[in-house]
Amino acid sequence: MILDNIAADTKIRVEKAKKKVPFSEMRMQAHLKNSNTGFPFEKMLAKPGIHYICEVKKASPSKGVIAEKFPYLEIAKEYEHAGAGAISCLTEPKYFQGRNEYLMEISEAVDIPVLRKDFIIDEYMIYEAKVLGADAALLICALLDDELLKRYLRICHRLGLSALVEVHDEEEMDRALEAGARVIGVNNRNLKDFTVDIENSLRLRNRAPEEILFVAESGIQTAEDVARLRAAKVNGVLIGETLMRSEDKKAALCALNGGGL
Numbered sequence: 001m002i003l004d005n006i007a008a009d010t011k012i013r014v015e016k017a018k019k020k021v022p023f024s025e026m027r028m029q030a031h032l033k034n035s036n037t038g039f040p041f042e043k044m045l046a047k048p049g050i051h052y053i054c055e056v057k058k059a060s061p062s063k064g065v066i067a068e069k070f071p072y073l074e075i076a077k078e079y080e081h082a083g084a085g086a087i088s089c090l091t092e093p094k095y096f097q098g099r100n101e102y103l104m105e106i107s108e109a110v111d112i113p114v115l116r117k118d119f120i121i122d123e124y125m126i127y128e129a130k131v132l133g134a135d136a137a138l139l140i141c142a143l144l145d146d147e148l149l150k151r152y153l154r155i156c157h158r159l160g161l162s163a164l165v166e167v168h169d170e171e172e173m174d175r176a177l178e179a180g181a182r183v184i185g186v187n188n189r190n191l192k193d194f195t196v197d198i199e200n201s202l203r204l205r206n207r208a209p210e211e212i213l214f215v216a217e218s219g220i221q222t223a224e225d226v227a228r229l230r231a232a233k234v235n236g237v238l239i240g241e242t243l244m245r246s247e248d249k250k251a252a253l254c255a256l257n258g259g260g261l
């Protein structure tokens, strides 16, 4: 499966990174940063209504290159001005053409929380996320066993980073809850065949208790999609491709929100 290949490549990437900045050094740098953040990503999602996590993504394994022109800083600022609640920034280089620098520069340039979107398979990447300026990091349930998931959640929270724990089905949802996830994202994209179905989020919504912040991810294209998720009391929607392909991000976000934001 694609996820196995990405995980294998990510492992090689992390080993290389550790040669430049060793683990102990990265961890120390992360601990030098302020951990008393108040978790702005979670605070934003906890406000009433539905919130938009807008993704800065050049390419993906399912779609190839999405944005030939990729002025990532401008895109991030446009999202912020359009009313985004947070920005999701891909840092995976091979499959998504992301870069750590994008995250670092974007987090400097905007005032809203920034999520590191990557395939975290080593705690080094959590410390790195903190050093790069992230407010939140994605933890993909399918890549981590129960023990690691718990451990990585604890590391995130100690650093003042929120963790968006990504699940695909009931079993992973239960694992995420058991591990102590405070924010759960349901990915509507099936990573085996790349089909997307927002029913996945709608179906899993009620399996998480009220106090858990809930994000619907992937394949969100229309105001009707957002309206259905809003009605299901989803706290946030993570949208990439639809916005990346829109010339006018503000107009696109307004339209998705049903006419205004």
Ligand SMILES: O=P(O)(O)OC[C@@H](O)[C@@H](O)c1c[nH]c2ccccc12
Pocket (backbone or CB within 6 Å): 055, 057, 117, 118, 166, 187, 217, 218, 219, 220, 238, 239, 240, 241, 242
């Ligand atoms: O472009 P879309 O279909 O709106 O999807 C955004 C986001 O959900 C998707 O990029 C994503 C969801 N989970 C991921 C994990 C890794 C990389 C990317 C992702």
